[in-house]
Amino acid sequence: MIRLLRILGQQALYRFAQIGSATIMWSSALSNMPRRSDFPLFVSQMYVIGVKSLVLIVLSAFSIGAVLALQFYTQLARFGAETTVGVGVAMVLLRELGPVVTALLFAGRAGSAITAEIGLMNATDQLSSMEMMGVDPLRRIVAPRLWAGFFCMPMLALIFSAVGIWSSALVGVDWLGIESVGFWAGMLDNVEIWEDIGKGTVKSVVFGVIVTWIAVFQGYDSEPTSEGISSATTRTVIFSSVAVLTLDFFLTLVMYGDF
Amino acid sequence: MEMRTIEITVGAFVLASAFALAFLAVKVSGVALTGNEKTIILHARFDEVGGLSSRAKVSMAGVTIGRVTAIGIDPVYGEAVVTLEIDGNLTALSLDTGAKILTEGVLGGKYVGLVPGADEEFLVSGDTISNTQGAFLLENLIGEFVTSMGDN
Numbered sequence: 001m002i003r004l005l006r007i008l009g010q011q012a013l014y015r016f017a018q019i020g021s022a023t024i025m026w027s028s029a030l031s032n033m034p035r036r037s038d039f040p041l042f043v044s045q046m047y048v049i050g051v052k053s054l055v056l057i058v059l060s061a062f063s064i065g066a067v068l069a070l071q072f073y074t075q076l077a078r079f080g081a082e083t084t085v086g087v088g089v090a091m092v093l094l095r096e097l098g099p100v101v102t103a104l105l106f107a108g109r110a111g112s113a114i115t116a117e118i119g120l121m122n123a124t125d126q127l128s129s130m131e132m133m134g135v136d137p138l139r140r141i142v143a144p145r146l147w148a149g150f151f152c153m154p155m156l157a158l159i160f161s162a163v164g165i166w167s168s169a170l171v172g173v174d175w176l177g178i179e180s181v182g183f184w185a186g187m188l189d190n191v192e193i194w195e196d197i198g199k200g201t202v203k204s205v206v207f208g209v210i211v212t213w214i215a216v217f218q219g220y221d222s223e224p225t226s227e228g229i230s231s232a233t234t235r236t237v238i239f240s241s242v243a244v245l246t247l248d249f250f251l252t253l254v255m256y257g258d259f
Numbered sequence: 260m261e262m263r264t265i266e267i268t269v270g271a272f273v274l275a276s277a278f279a280l281a282f283l284a285v286k287v288s289g290v291a292l293t294g295n296e297k298t299i300i301l302h303a304r305f306d307e308v309g310g311l312s313s314r315a316k317v318s319m320a321g322v323t324i325g326r327v328t329a330i331g332i333d334p335v336y337g338e339a340v341v342t343l344e345i346d347g348n349l350t351a352l353s354l355d356t357g358a359k360i361l362t363e364g365v366l367g368g369k370y371v372g373l374v375p376g377a378d379e380e381f382l383v384s385g386d387t388i389s390n391t392q393g394a395f396l397l398e399n400l401i402g403e404f405v406t407s408m409g410d411n
Binding site: 040043044046047050051054090094154155156158159161162163165166184187188189191192193196197 | 262265271272273275278282283284288314316
């Protein structure tokens, strides 16, 4: 019994310490203002994190938009309300699926890559040699990735929503024959720039920060063995998926729950 | 990869996301690029708003001309006071313009329909529309039907 309690205490202390050191790492990486000379590092991280995720994001958005249009159509056509497919798809994508699915894909595509990369740097002592040379690894390795995540996620989410809506129009209007004017006018009437697009973008910024933070910390904190790197990569995907989905509920509650 | 190529692709990525934002803003949410901030604020008193929500549209002859911005209650008369924000170009709404709460299709949401009047004086911002017809409640209709059946 005492042993059980002790294990529980150990685990709790370990977790708290991890959260604490992750917060310290995050704040000290972001506290020193980025210099002009850091900009190329940031751009190359934008490339690795953002541009390389683009194909995955566009393909997923295309199929999700098409599937949403099909599902909404089959249900709504029974009531003769098929023109509301446009509003439905737009709302669902802008408010929820755009930010959330992008964040999940982003965690799988970019988050795991960040963890593996930093984990391997850690395992091969590149990080400590950087410190020896007087180069701050937080500034050179961590900060550009955090900033790139901060900017890439909302951009990817916007592209996701736009492609999704376009593909739903392709399926709905061009294939299923929903009347085009009603399809688009419904969106114009109901979608608001801040209420739907703005809040969705705020969500995706939060998710971007969370996912890159988890990814960078897991890489930094990984055991310097091949098993350590592999389990850190797995943890990145699991933790960020759970964090994104849980946080999404609370963000939705705060943003849209007026009760 | 060469830095130049990376910079070019990142630039294209930023441009693509800007296009996505522009598409969403203009085509989906309908932000007018020409700022028409000029609006007329009108109030309308209804005995029943039954499911009207703020942000519902205001239309006249089927054309959307504004939105509902607030719904409140007058505690003295127990009437709903609906605030309407209408396109500022419509300066020639006559004083006896009517307002009705209508339903869009069978399942659609409630909206406010304005009916043109004949008065020669015009409504200005801040005026109240008194010639109104509240929402149609199915429950009331059924109630009336049942009582009239009882009378026969």
